[in-house]
Amino acid sequence: MSYQLLEKSLGFDRPLPVTETWSAAPDFLTLISDYCLQHKPEVIVECSSGTSSIVLSQCCRINQSGHIYSLENGDEFFSKTCAQLNDFSLSEYCDVIHAPLKQIMLGEGDFQWYDVTGLTEKKIDMLVIDGPPGFLQKHSRYPALPVLSDRMAEHCIVFLDDAARDDEQELVSIWLQKHPEFSFEYIDNERGCSILRR
Numbered sequence: 001m002s003y004q005l006l007e008k009s010l011g012f013d014r015p016l017p018v019t020e021t022w023s024a025a026p027d028f029l030t031l032i033s034d035y036c037l038q039h040k041p042e043v044i045v046e047c048s049s050g051t052s053s054i055v056l057s058q059c060c061r062i063n064q065s066g067h068i069y070s071l072e073n074g075d076e077f078f079s080k081t082c083a084q085l086n087d088f089s090l091s092e093y094c095d096v097i098h099a100p101l102k103q104i105m106l107g108e109g110d111f112q113w114y115d116v117t118g119l120t121e122k123k124i125d126m127l128v129i130d131g132p133p134g135f136l137q138k139h140s141r142y143p144a145l146p147v148l149s150d151r152m153a154e155h156c157i158v159f160l161d162d163a164a165r166d167d168e169q170e171l172v173s174i175w176l177q178k179h180p181e182f183s184f185e186y187i188d189n190e191r192g193c194s195i196l197r198r
Helices: 003-009 026-039 051-063 075-087 144-151 166-178
Strands: 043-047 067-072 094-098 101-106 109-114 124-129 152-161 183-187 193-197
Touching (some): 003 026, 026 051, 026 124, 026 152, 051 067, 051 075, 051 094, 067 075, 075 094, 144 166, 166 193
Parallel strands (some): 043 067, 043 124, 124 152
Antiparallel strands (some): 101 109
16 A cells, blocks of 8 residues: 555545655555544544544544544644644644653653643544654653553554564553453554554
């Protein structure tokens, strides 16, 4: 799957704003968009905004249901995603939440992770994890499950991007030990995707 094929399948009338360094790979975007179109989740939370925000918003527009809440710590990315959603006339489907990283303490150590003060209290049906950046700390994306598990709907699904990396494989093992209520599937795509289902 390419970005062009994804654009065509979702009915975009212009190219997606893709950057080689930061944008999710087209096969990951296809995976999450296929799920969204098929299962029509009402509440979608993203850890990190960007091209995925636009793709998922388009899915919600097609479904005529659902809303995205996208946690973004970077000022520049926050502004850029808001502008791109506006350009694609998709702003009504996605709230980009400025969520600076703050220190949180978990049983596994201290982490820099999103301030979720502005996040909806609604139960999360679909969680897409593509941040914070891995270079910040070891197991940078680990806090997502312990912090958000209480907010997840009974049958929530979790998509973790970049799951081929050693760090992500290690943190998924810890998640599954701590949260045995989740089943696990690994998709061997371009960057690897771990899927957890409750």
